[in-house]
Amino acid sequence: MNSIIKYLKGISQGLNTLWSGMKVTGYYFFNARKEIITVQYPDNKDTLKIPERFRGRVIMVHDQNNEHACNGCTMCEMACPNGSIKVITDKVLDPNTGKSVRIIDQHVYYFSMCTLCNLCVQACPSDALAMDGSYENAVFNREELTFVLNLPGSKIRDNVKD
Amino acid sequence: MNAIYDFSILTAWIHQWLSGLMEPTAVMITEMVIIGTILILFVAAMGLVLVLAERKVAAFFQLRLGPNRVGPWGILQTLADFLKLLTKELITTKSADKFLYNLAPFIVMITPFLALGVIPFAPGLQIMDLNIGVFFITAVSSMGVLGILIGGWASNNKYSLIGGMRSAAMVVSYELSVTLAIMTMVILTGTLSMSEIVNSQADGWWIIKGHIPALIAFIIYLIASTAETNRGPFDLAEAESELTAGFHTEYGGIKFAFFFLSEFVNMLIVSSIATVIFFGGWMPFHLPFEWATGFNHIMDFIPGIVWGFGKVTFIIFLMMWFRWTFPRLRIDQILNLEWKYLLPMNLINFLLMSLIALTGFYL
């Protein structure tokens, strides 16, 4: 007799646990309207909020005069663990002092090798680099992932310390 | 009954019209062709609708939106998927048993067609009113597993083979429970004809009139038929996380679509059977009391086809609810559940129901 009671008890307990699971999913089904969490991604692009620290891609900050703060010290190149930065420098004569100064020719950035570790941004002594919040960075051709970070025609800001 | 919603008027009219045009044999052949076409279209349409419904229901259970890109609210999504499957190249693996490999999807598809023939969806909307309808359905519904077994074996893939064997072991045992649960109700109805079973519930559904044994029989039927259709939590024939895709691992394109579709149409069939046997088919909801005549009268105004499909939808929803809530059972647990729990309970339930039928205790 005892075993029969145990058998029936087992069945009812089992059904009970199943029902408690169904209650949870059932609640979400019938309240789907307010509980749905997925977003319609390409449609909500305008309202997407990307945090300001989001690490999407390394950029060089340019101001409105198309001037940046990079003096070509190559600290970022040394800090990068993956060799994804190559700073090509050049020497020009400063018209005021007559001394030759170092400027950057091209700040080459291989996005394909970058792990977005933020070390280069931290290493830069003049805060010339930053991370932007871009997130749709896929391209069809690997070459398109190589960027020159200093914009064409840009030059170094005046008050950058060497 | 209210004759306005009776489909037999329409069918009788078509029959008369055709009889006026040609001789009896030709009439029969024409009618068969018409019914066959309608059946194929119905199965295809139902398949599409059910797949969409499953995806939407699953999405709502999972806090998602589900398909929403093709057409308004994504209602054309399954159609698009279907077209994609149609245009895919048919691949037969090199070491497969070609004949059986290609045969299996068709065997799987035959079952639903056969079973659909005897199910009354609405007054007069029944292809053939066999006097052994219930018997016929239980007989043909076990044919589907043959296709799964053949498909699993002929693919010459170990995953498929395991899936096929699991399915066979499972369906063979659950067949018992399904049949016994139906038999329990047949004691009450006293007939095997589907339409007569429906008519016997004009004053109330058997699940209400048959007291607790009917309820137990319904629960057993629901569990066992979920298992028979290979749906979660009993979907271990295609257990995705164990056997990748189980018996249809090697199938692609339209052949895969057949397997896929048959699962959904089978679901439709088992829920139609449950509707007919437990919930009075297309019969409106009636209370078997004197004072309820007014209520019963209002219920009569809802067409039988709405009642029929409404109940089917409800049971299908229940099955989806199970699938999207429960983890999958293991093969030995599934067999344990059948032989240690469902079968003994079923037999006792059978006795109880006989007692009720003998004493005339049902309403």
Next chain:
Amino acid sequence: MQAELISKEGTQEYFVNMGPQHPSTHGVLRLLLTLDGEIIRKVEPHIGYVHRSIEKMAEFDTYKQIVHLTDRLDYLSAHMNNEAVALLVENALQIEVSDRVKVIRTIMNELTRLGSHQLWWGVIGMDMGAITTFLYAFRDRELINDIMEETTGARLTMNYNTPGGLMFDLHHNFQKQVKDYLKFFKTKLPEYDQLLSGNVIFTERTKGVGKLSLADAISYGVTGPSGRASGFSCDVRKTQPYSAYDRVKFNEILMVEGDSFARYQSRVNEMWESISIIEQLIDNIPEGPIMAPMKAVVKLPKGEFYQRVETARGEFGVYVVSDGNKTPYRVKFRSPGFSNLSVLDHISRGHKIADLVAIMSTLDLVIPDIDR
């Protein structure tokens, strides 16, 4: 060969390749199964499909740079892995980081652990066939990722610790968001129990499956929640407290059964502990610098160094041999996943294929952690 394969009962054993591409190996792990019908006779893990030779790479990187490589081991415990390297350098150079750094690191650790366990919970449900749990778990984990993203700037490979401190200070929203999140998640965690822990199908499938004895857990080096489910008291947070773990009260979840369900239960209980740890710390994060003064070029003294931390999967250790240069001479990572995988064959013999999936899920394997 053929004769050997035929066992006593006259059945023939056969091989099945589970993976490298298989839904339940969660990555490119290949298991060579020897099966007798449905019963597993032998499991041979074949690893190395995602080997990236991170240990060798680390020999050419400075200590600051090594940190970001550890993100890519067990990517679900990225923060804890980072901390291991950071702690190693700090201890070797005897740099004292501020209390603020310690507390923030601890909070971040526990948030990461929560996220990792949530993902694991969703995945175990999916492996068992209850796909819905996966989405529920992701809903909860997504919010943690959002909090992380705001402060650290990344969702998965955070690289937030550096030797000597932290990369950024906390975002000003951080405290409020974490508190809101904990309030939200406390209402959701009981649902986890309703959906899986209590579910009769789930308990039937996990109880008594893949039993791991205490002796075996110790000899195979199974650590983390998996080891503690067998009664192996191996929580580094307790035995060798680092960061702020010595100032919070929490229980080390110990079980005795050692089966899959115990491993499951120990993780779910650990989530409650994580919540309580964060709650103890979140309201009183001390002020202080986030970076201790460090030389520009970090050079470890000559010698060998070892640092271990408790990740979501177990004990993670970094072993560094330094020859005094700015790059290490040799680096070895002791990853919990590798040891936990080694026990798979031992505990899954004689079980069914479906059990293997359950055992694998409860061991909570992350393949990049194993292959490195």
